[in-house]
Amino acid sequence: MNIIKALENRKSVRAFLNKVVEKETIEMILNIARHSPSGVNMQPWIVYAVSGKTKQEIETQIIKAFEAEIKPNMDYQYYPLEWNEPYKSRRKETGLLMYEILNIKKEDKEKQKEQWKANYRAFDAPTVLYFFIDNSLEIGSYIDYGMFLQSVMLSAMEFDIGTCTQAALAEYPDIVRNILNIDKNKKLLCGMALGYEDKNAPINGYRTKRSDISEFTFFYN
Numbered sequence: 353m354n355i356i357k358a359l360e361n362r363k364s365v366r367a368f369l370n371k372v373v374e375k376e377t378i379e380m381i382l383n384i385a386r387h388s389p390s391g392v393n394m395q396p397w398i399v400y401a402v403s404g405k406t407k408q409e410i411e412t413q414i415i416k417a418f419e420a421e422i423k424p425n426m427d428y429q430y431y432p433l434e435w436n437e438p439y440k441s442r443r444k445e446t447g448l449l450m451y452e453i454l455n456i457k458k459e460d461k462e463k464q465k466e467q468w469k470a471n472y473r474a475f476d477a478p479t480v481l482y483f484f485i486d487n488s489l490e491i492g493s494y495i496d497y498g499m500f501l502q503s504v505m506l507s508a509m510e511f512d513i514g515t516c517t518q519a520a521l522a523e524y525p526d527i528v529r530n531i532l533n534i535d536k537n538k539k540l541l542c543g544m545a546l547g548y549e550d551k552n553a554p555i556n557g558y559r560t561k562r563s564d565i566s567e568f569t570f571f572y573n
């Protein structure tokens with residue numbers, strides 16, 4: 353696939369076909385993504401590809417914690433603690449657009465909760481990739497990691513696989529670490545739903561907007 357087309361067409365997929373993604377396909381995707389650059393070639397990525405019973409066990413425990421109103425406890429602060437402009441409006445616009453497509457009204461808290469819970473099931477994708485980073489690494493490695501995540505998403509497209517990177521999947525990192533038997537020295541950055549896109553699902557027809565380059569680029573001579 354042409355690079356420009358891949359960058360323009362990548363989108364978050366939030367409904368999947370009930371079709372397994374073979375281990376070989378996941379390996380091929382990661383085999384391409386591993387070429388991502390990183391400072392002094394540190395390659396800070398550590399990936400757990402989880403499906404089947406283990407995926408189910410993680411989501412069951414996470415939903416249980418969520419239902420019990422146990423507060424999420426991410427290993428790092430992903431979103432700002434205080435939402436300022438223009439980020440506040442962009443966040444609102446994106447959320448409203450999604451609820452509109454799903455026909456969820458602002459006052460329908462129950463439906464909103466159900467939709468949020470779908471996050472914890474990785475939108476029923478057959479596989480979740482969990483992305484960890486060693487505790488000793490610093491903010492610079494998070495830049496590297498972002499590039500790797502994008503590489504995974506773009507490589508997946510080549511195999512007709514849809515993805516949705518999800519901070520939500522990192523809200524209860526201890527549950528994930530416990531089940532996967534991972535020590536506390538690894539931070540969970542995020543998860544990624546991975547599967548074949550359900551092209552008939554309305555949620556997958558939703559496209560987010562982007563600001564014009566004039567809003568974020570400043571040229572000097």
Ligand SMILES: Cc1cc2nc3c(=O)[nH]c(=O)nc-3n(C[C@H](O)[C@H](O)[C@H](O)COP(=O)(O)O)c2cc1C
Pocket residue numbers: 362363364365366446471516517518519520521542559560
């Ligand atoms: C690190 C990261 C975390 C994200 N977390 C979530 C999430 O928890 N749930 C979700 O539905 N989408 C999540 N997204 C997807 C964003 O909402 C999405 O990328 C953004 O709205 C732009 O839409 P697009 O990916 O379709 O272009 C996340 C994306 C990134 C890069």
